[in-house]
Amino acid sequence: MKFKIIFSFLGFLLVIFIALPIFKMLVAADPGTLVETAKDSEVYSAIFLTLRASLWATIAALLFGVPLAYILARNDFKGKKIIEGIIDLPVIIPHTAAGIALLTVLGRNSWFSKMSGIEIIGTEIAISLGMFFVSVPFLVNAAKEGFKLIDERYEKTAITLGATPWKAFLTVSLPMVKKSVISGSIMMWGRGISEFGVVVILAYHPVTAPVLIFERFQNFGLKYALPVTALLILISLAIFVIVRIFEDKKR
Numbered sequence: 001m002k003f004k005i006i007f008s009f010l011g012f013l014l015v016i017f018i019a020l021p022i023f024k025m026l027v028a029a030d031p032g033t034l035v036e037t038a039k040d041s042e043v044y045s046a047i048f049l050t051l052r053a054s055l056w057a058t059i060a061a062l063l064f065g066v067p068l069a070y071i072l073a074r075n076d077f078k079g080k081k082i083i084e085g086i087i088d089l090p091v092i093i094p095h096t097a098a099g100i101a102l103l104t105v106l107g108r109n110s111w112f113s114k115m116s117g118i119e120i121i122g123t124e125i126a127i128s129l130g131m132f133f134v135s136v137p138f139l140v141n142a143a144k145e146g147f148k149l150i151d152e153r154y155e156k157t158a159i160t161l162g163a164t165p166w167k168a169f170l171t172v173s174l175p176m177v178k179k180s181v182i183s184g185s186i187m188m189w190g191r192g193i194s195e196f197g198v199v200v201i202l203a204y205h206p207v208t209a210p211v212l213i214f215e216r217f218q219n220f221g222l223k224y225a226l227p228v229t230a231l232l233i234l235i236s237l238a239i240f241v242i243v244r245i246f247e248d249k250k251r
Contacts, residue, residue: 095197146180
C-alpha cells in the first residue's frame with residue numbers, strides 16, 4: 001500500500017509540474033481575446049502551416065523510418081550502433097546547430113542547390129524537412145521497439161505458408177506494431193509542431209506558430225504572445241485527444 005501511495009504522489013508532482021504552467025496560461029488568456037486571435041489571418045495561417053508541415057514530415061517518416069526500424073530490430077550487423085547513434089543525434093544536438101547543419105546541405109550555395117537548381121530555403125518544404133530532421137527519432141525508435149517485441153516466428157510461419165517477405169511484413173508484422181507506429185507518429189507530429197530552432201534558420205518566412213509566438217513576444221511582450229500560445233496549445237490538445245480516442249477504438 002505504501003509503495004502505491006509513494007509512487008502515486010511522485011507521479012502526481014510530475015503531472016502538476018507540467019500541467020500548472022499550461023493551466024495558468026490558459027486561464028490568463030481571455031476567451032474574447034482568443035476568439036479575436038483565432039480570427040487573425042496571420043495567426044491561423046501560421047498555426048495551420050505548422051500543423052500541415054509537421055504532418056508532411058510525419059508521413060515522410062512513415063515511408064522511410066518504418067523500414068529502417070524493421071531492419072534495426074531484425075538484424076545485427078557491423079555499424080548498427082553507429083546508425084542508431086546517428087538516428088538519435090537530432091534529439092541531442094541544439095536545434096539551432098541542426099538548422100545550420102541543414103543549411104550547409106540545402107542552402108542557396110550548397111551542392112544540392114547548385115546541382116538541382118532548386119531553392120527550398122524559405123519554403124514550406126524547408127520547414128517540413130527541418131521538422132523531419134529533429135523529430136524522426138521518435139517514430140523510428142518507437143517502431144523499432146515495437147518490432148523487437150514481435151516473435152520473428154510469426155513472419156517465418158507466414159513465409160513457410162507461401163507468403164512473400166513483402167506480404168508477411170504488410171499482413172503480419174506491420175499490423176502487430178500498429179500501436180507503436182501510431183504512438184511514434186503522434187510523438188513525431190507533436191515534436192514537429194513545437195519546433196523553433198531549425199525552422200527559424202531554414203525558413204523564418206513563411207511564419208510558423210512557434211516563430212510567430214517568439215516574434216510577438218520579442219516585439220510586443222507577453223500580452224501579445226500569450227493568446228497565440230494558448231490557441232496553439234488548445235488546438236494541439238484537441239487534435240491529440242481525438243487521435244488517441246480514435247486509436248483506442250481501433251484496438
